[in-house]
Amino acid sequence: MVEKRQLKSARIVVKVGTSTLTHTNGKLNLKAIDQLCYTLSGLVNEGKEVILVSSGAIGVGLGLLGIDERPSSIPQQQAIAAVGQTQLMTVYQRRFAVYGQKIGQILLTHDVVDYPTSHQNVLNTFENLLRLNIIPVVNENDTVAVDELDHHTKFGDNDQLSAIVATMTDADLLIMLSDIKGFFDKNPRKFNDAVLIPSINRIDEETFEKAGGQGTKLGTGGMVTKLKAAQKMLQANKSMILASGENPSIIFKLLQGDPLGTLFQIQK
């Protein structure tokens, strides 16, 4: 019999990437979005506290505006994100409503880490939403988050943002859904013989050497930022699972301890 994982999961953060939420043709992946909303609503009904960190503003905006390539100009990206974020939240709100689940939008800049008062204000919002069984849906505030010489407001990517959200809200577990089944000993998109690593209890230079290649064209992450997120979680003595977002209902299995994807956890 396969051994089950031991996980704490009273409060969880789920991060979904652009590649989970959209097809490569730019259209919304309705199956994935529906399953995600169904699953997270189911977890709240079970009594869990759930936070969703969702990318997709730029990807969805590009699809909606019929633009094929992500422009390199930052103001253009910001305009596209402004359109896409609204659409993304509309889709989430409609889909979550089918399951009787309420959501609230939280858009963050790095200031919430740097300024104690902002930090506390955001925490208060999270706590009050969770107390009301509302799922906070978090993204970087792409309109505001542009780094200047003397003021850094960007998280840069939602992988690390999700780990920051998980540690600041003292969540037990971060589940990161991606376009890949987990962390492999080398990039499986380049090497056919890449092998999935089921669990990792420490991240060092050797681990980073296994992460090769860019992420998808609409997202910003790639594997390096996922490892950096896992590193933040381990440093806070918290766990992270990286798993495939193809069927987001996989979260039910992950929480039952099924050994899918890669578990990052300090050895007990």
Ligand SMILES: Nc1ncnc2c1ncn2[C@@H]1O[C@H](COP(=O)(O)OP(=O)(O)O)[C@@H](O)[C@H]1O
């Ligand atoms: N060692 C590795 N194991 C798994 N994936 C890897 C590895 N190294 C690089 N990658 C790449 O990282 C990608 C996942 O990152 P990304 O496309 O940014 O996902 P998301 O949009 O979900 O954030 C994989 O599709 C793969 O191409």
Ligand SMILES: N[C@@H](CCC(=O)OP(=O)(O)O)C(=O)O
């Ligand atoms: N704030 C951006 C996040 C981009 C991002 O990190 O994307 P991904 O690598 O798919 O998680 C957006 O919503 O498009």
